Amino acid sequence: MIKPFLSTMLTLLCFIGLNQGYTQSSTQDIALSFFEPLPHVMQGAEQDTSALINLGKKLYFETALSINHSQSCNSCHNLNNDAAGVDHLKVSIGALGSIGERNAPTTWNAGLHVAQFWDGRAKTLAQQAKFPIFNVKEMALTSESQVIERLNSKGYLADFNSGFPQQLSPINLENIAQALAAFQRTLISKDRFDDYLAGDKDAISQSEKAGLRVFIDKGCVACHNGAVIGGQLFMKMGIVHPYPNKIDKGKAQVTGNPADNYFFKVPSLRNILNTAPYFHDGAAATIEQAIEDTGWHQLGIKLNEQEVKSIKIFFKTLNNQKRI
Numbered sequence: 001m002i003k004p005f006l007s008t009m010l011t012l013l014c015f016i017g018l019n020q021g022y023t024q025s026s027t028q029d030i031a032l033s034f035f036e037p038l039p040h041v042m043q044g045a046e047q048d049t050s051a052l053i054n055l056g057k058k059l060y061f062e063t064a065l066s067i068n069h070s071q072s073c074n075s076c077h078n079l080n081n082d083a084a085g086v087d088h089l090k091v092s093i094g095a096l097g098s099i100g101e102r103n104a105p106t107t108w109n110a111g112l113h114v115a116q117f118w119d120g121r122a123k124t125l126a127q128q129a130k131f132p133i134f135n136v137k138e139m140a141l142t143s144e145s146q147v148i149e150r151l152n153s154k155g156y157l158a159d160f161n162s163g164f165p166q167q168l169s170p171i172n173l174e175n176i177a178q179a180l181a182a183f184q185r186t187l188i189s190k191d192r193f194d195d196y197l198a199g200d201k202d203a204i205s206q207s208e209k210a211g212l213r214v215f216i217d218k219g220c221v222a223c224h225n226g227a228v229i230g231g232q233l234f235m236k237m238g239i240v241h242p243y244p245n246k247i248d249k250g251k252a253q254v255t256g257n258p259a260d261n262y263f264f265k266v267p268s269l270r271n272i273l274n275t276a277p278y279f280h281d282g283a284a285a286t287i288e289q290a291i292e293d294t295g296w297h298q299l300g301i302k303l304n305e306q307e308v309k310s311i312k313i314f315f316k317t318l319n320n321q322k323r324i
């Protein structure tokens, strides 16, 4: 995993080296070689009907999905009032007050990632949705029949009948997961960087373009690339300089393979200024800290204050303007 990565990095750095002298007008072309605009429709959404999406949305805000009716998906992935799909806690707190192990990633654009969770243990949004409902440190329900009973008693049958018109008894865990996934497939963000990638050269300012160039030239794009600026690969946290928190072994906890120790999904950087704190353990309270730390741990460089500031200015172009 690491060797091919390093050779990709070298190729990339040579490429960047050759392009050090690139002109203003070609910044956009360089950007398009690493990034792409967000799709208008998420893969898998082709069959999603508005009835199914509406059911999924209702379920996303449904507190009956937690043991003491205190928590919905939205408690940890807040979408109310323009929120960014996170809880802003270092690590999440469950319905019964248990302190979780990881920082909650945003649900915006999650369906565009290669897999779900920091360690990728769920392949799809539908697979993912079944985990929190029964996780004792999250919503803490105990059985599928309990979920079905609760939704029945809250009058969900009509909603499920509309969402799954062909089925005789549609209230079941699989359909709950499918509906939640359908709703989350609508969560594609919209920002000025996307307008820029789509051809509007003036969508981002000169100082934002300068920040974009720092982000590219320093090599951040080796891992943070594509449509969501991340989300496509798993990388070791601390590839150059070890990460101090050794408790969470990331992907190795799923595969049992020591070669996967401390590998985490490279997070998306879309809307990143609005999702603090950062990292799987929420250890970086500010974006400045997160930029400095990744420079050091992932690239082995000490970014100066100006470079950090410049990257942060570029990140402003990633602020989500879409609402649910």
Ligand code: HEC
Pocket: 060, 065, 071, 072, 073, 074, 075, 076, 077, 092, 093, 094, 095, 100, 102, 103, 104, 105, 106, 107, 110, 113, 115, 116, 117, 118, 119, 125, 128, 129, 132, 133, 137, 138, 139, 180
């Ligand atoms: C108690 C807080 C909490 C609740 C409630 C909760 N989540 Fe999460 N969610 C998290 C945390 C923490 C993670 C990361 C866990 C990990 O990676 O191991 C996560 C991960 C995710 C991811 C993966 C995102 C990514 O980028 O990998 C999705 C999607 C998601 N949750 C959706 C949901 C849905 C849908 C519900 C409701 C059924 C829900 N969550 C309920 C805290 C919560």
Ligand code: HEC
Pocket: 215, 218, 219, 220, 221, 222, 223, 224, 234, 235, 236, 237, 239, 264, 265, 266, 267, 268, 269, 272, 275, 277, 278, 279, 280, 281, 290, 291, 294, 295, 298, 299, 311
């Ligand atoms: C070798 C791959 C790699 C490179 C290069 C890299 N990153 Fe990352 N980045 C990651 C991984 C993996 C994480 C998640 C680490 C964790 O949570 O433990 C991450 C996390 C982040 C986060 C926090 C995101 C969140 O939601 O918590 C930010 C911000 C970030 N990187 C910015 C940058 C910047 C800026 C650069 C260039 C200076 C950079 N990264 C270079 C792999 C990389």
